[in-house]
Amino acid sequence: MATIVNVPEEKVLHVNNFEFTYASSDTPNIKKLSMPIAKNCVTALIGPSGCGKTTLLRSFNRMHDLYPGNVYAGEVLFEGRNILNPKEDLIALRAKIGMIFQKPTAFPMSIFDNVAYGLRLQGIKNRSELNDKVEKALKDAAIWNEVSSRLKHDANGLSGGQQQRLCIARAIAVEPEILLFDEPTSALDPISTQGIEMLVSELKERVSIVIVTHNMQQAARVSDYTGFMYLGELIELGQTEELFVTPKEKLTEEYITGKFG
C-alpha cells in the first residue's frame, strides 16, 4: 500500500484499487492503485520510464478505449460516479477532462479553427460567441499576442512551443474540469518549457491538473502534490515539497536522489 500523506479534503478524482492491463500484456500494467487527485491543484506523477504514468493518465479520459482489448478494473470516481463504467458517455467525459500530449498536435486547420474546434463540437455556432471564447482561451494560454494578427493562418506554421500553447488554449476553451498533461514539454526547448510551466501554475485557479513528467525539477517547480510511481504501483503521494525533502518511502528517496531511474 502506498504512503499517502497530507492531501486536502477537496478532491476532483478518486482512484480506488485501479488496475489496468493492455491487450498485449499478460499481467496488469497498473496494479491496485489508489490515490486522490486534489481539486484546483497541480498533481505531478513522477517515476522511471515505463512505470505506468502515461497509462494511468490516459485512463482518466478513457483514451485506452480507442484501442481494443485493454482492460480496466477498480474505480475512478469523478462527479460521484465511476467513469470506468462501460456505459460512461465518453464524448461528454472527454469534453470535461482535457488532455495535452507529449508532442504538439495542431490540427490541419487555421489557428482560430483549432481553438474553436471543441466549442463547435459542443454546438456553439454563434460567431461572436466563438470569437470571444477563442480570444479568451488564447489569452489564458498566453499566446494571444503572438497569434492575434494571424488567426486565419494554418496552425502548422507556428513554432513547437506556440503549437503546444495553442493546444492548451484548445483544451481550456471548452472549460474542462480537469486537464491531463503527458510530458508536455518533452519536445520543447528550455524557453518554451518555461512558458508552459508558468501556464500550468496559473491554470490551476480554474482547472485541476495532473501532469506526468520524467523531470523531477519540473515536478518540484509546478506541482502542489507529487505521486511517485514504480513498476505500475503508486509508492508515495504527498505535498510536493515534503515528498522531495522528507520522503517517507525508501524507494522514493532512492529515486529522487538519483540512485536509479
Next chain:
Amino acid sequence: MSVIIDKLFALSTKITALSVLLIVAWIFTVLFQHSMESLNAFGFDFITETKWAPNLEKFGALPAITGSVISTFLAMMLAVPIAIGVAIFLSEIAHHRLKAPVGISIELLAAIPSVVYGMWGLFYFVPIIRDMFGGLGIGMLTAGIVLAIMILPFMAAVTRDAMNTTPDILKESAYALGATKWDVVKDIVIPYAKAGIIGSLILALGRAIGETMAVTFVMGNVHKISTDLTAPATSIPVTLANEFTEADTDLYFSSLFELSLILLVISFTIISIAKFYFLRRKRSL
C-alpha cells in the same frame, strides 16, 4: 583486378538504371514514328472525327476516346464513394480482428488478373444488364461497372494507406476533446491526408483509363458515339485489343499506333499529376 571489377559492377548498374529511361523514351519514339502515317493522313482531325471505317481507310478516334472517358468516368463515379467508405471502414471503424484480414483480402483481390474480372463480367453481369435494360447487355454501362469493381480493391487499398498516414496522436487529440469517430474522420483524417487521398484516387483513375481486359469482354467494340449507355461502344484499349491483329493496311496500323500513343500520353499525364502534385508532399508531426 578488384578495382576493375568494382568499376565494371558500378558501370553495369548505371547502364541498367539508365536503360529504364531509355526504354520509356524509346516507347514514345517508336509509337510516334509509327503514328506518322496516320498523323499525316488525318492530322488533328483524327481525334475529332467520329467515323472509324477500316474498309474505307477512314480512321477517326473520337468514339474510342469518348468511350474511354465515359467508361472511366462511370467507373470512378461508382468506385470512389465505395472505396472511400471501405477505406474509412478499414482505417477507423473495423474491429481490430477484422482490420488485417479484410485489408489483406482487399490487397489480394487487387492482385487478381483483370482478365478474370472481365470474364466474370461477361458471364455473370452482362445477363443482368440485359435483363434490366434489354439489348445485348454489353456497352458503356456494363464496362463502367465492371471497371469500377476491378479498380475498387486497388483504390480502396491506396486510399486506406493515405488515411493511415494520419498520426494517432492527432486523432487522439480530437477524441480528447469529445469528438466522435465521424468528427475525427471528417475534421482530422480527411484534411490531414487530403493530398494523399486525392492522389490515390487519381492514380486509380490513371490505371482505370488504360485498363484493357476488364472492359474488352463487355464493351462490344462498336465505333459509335451513342447517348444510350447500354448500347455497344468502344474505348481506346478495347479498339487496340480487338483490332491490332486484324489490321491489314499500313494506315490502319498507323492509326492504331496513334491510338496507343494517345492512350499513353493520357495516362502518363494523369499518373504524373497524381504523383507529382498530390503524392509528393509530405507532412510531418
Next chain:
Amino acid sequence: MTYRQKRIAINNIVMTLSTISALIGLGFLLWILGVLVFNGIEALNIGIFINEGAPPGYGESGLKHALVGQLLIVLYATAVGVPLGVLAGTYLSEYAQDSKLAQTIRDISDIMMSAPSIVIGAFVYAIIVMPMGHFSGYAGAAALAIIMIPIILRTTDDMLQLVPSTLREAAFALGAPKYKVVIQVVYRGAKAGILTGILLGIARVAGETAPLLFTSFNDNFMNTDMSQAMASLTVTMYNYATSPYEDWQRLGWAAAFILSMFILGLNIIGRLFLLRKRGK
C-alpha cells in the same frame, strides 16, 4: 434533439454507411472469387494438364499448351527482368542515392508501373513482331520484362535502403571493395525483401493479358519454340471465354482458376517472407 445527440446520430449514420459500402465492395469481390473457385474447380480435371487445344468436337481439349507457353514466357521475362531490375535498383540505392538522376528514374518507374500495359504490347509489336514478320514467344516475354523491370527496380531500391548504413560501413572498414560490400553484405541483408519484390513482380506480369495479345499471340497446340507464336493462359482464357463453345468456356474458367491461384499463392508467399523478416 440536442446538438450532441444529433452529432452522435450523424456519426452512427455515417459509420453505418461506411460499413455498408465495405460490405458492398466485399460482396462483389466475394461473388467474383466464388464464381472463379466454383467454375474453376468444376472444370478442373487431369485432362486439362495432358491435352492440348483441340477444335471443339474433335476429342478432348486441355490447357497443356497454354500452361507450358505461359511458363516459358514468364520464365524468359523473369530471366531478363529480374537481373536488370535488381541491378538498376542497386544503382539507385547504392550509387546514385538521392541524386537528381536517381529521383527521375524512380519517378519514371513509378509512372511505368501504372501505365497501360496494352501500349507496351503495341511497342513490342513495332520493335519485334514487325521486323520478325510474325508473332513470337520472345516478343511476349519482352513485353512482360518491360513491365517487370520498374517493379523489381523500385522494390530493390526500397529494400536495399532499409539495410542499415552501419553494416556497409563495417564492411568498408575491413577494406572490402564496394561491389563486394554490395553483393556480400547489402544483398544479403535485403535478401527477403528483394525476393518478395521478385515474387510480386512475377505475380504481376503473370496475370497480364493485354500485352500478349499481339506479341506472343496464341497457338492452339503445344509449342516450345520461343521464336514462334505461343499460347499463354491469359490469352487462351480470353479466346476461350469469348468463344461460343461451352467446352472452351469451361476451359477458360479452369485457366482463370489455375492462374489466379498461382498469383495469389505468389502474393501470399511474398508477404510471408516479409513478415518473417520483420518478425526477426
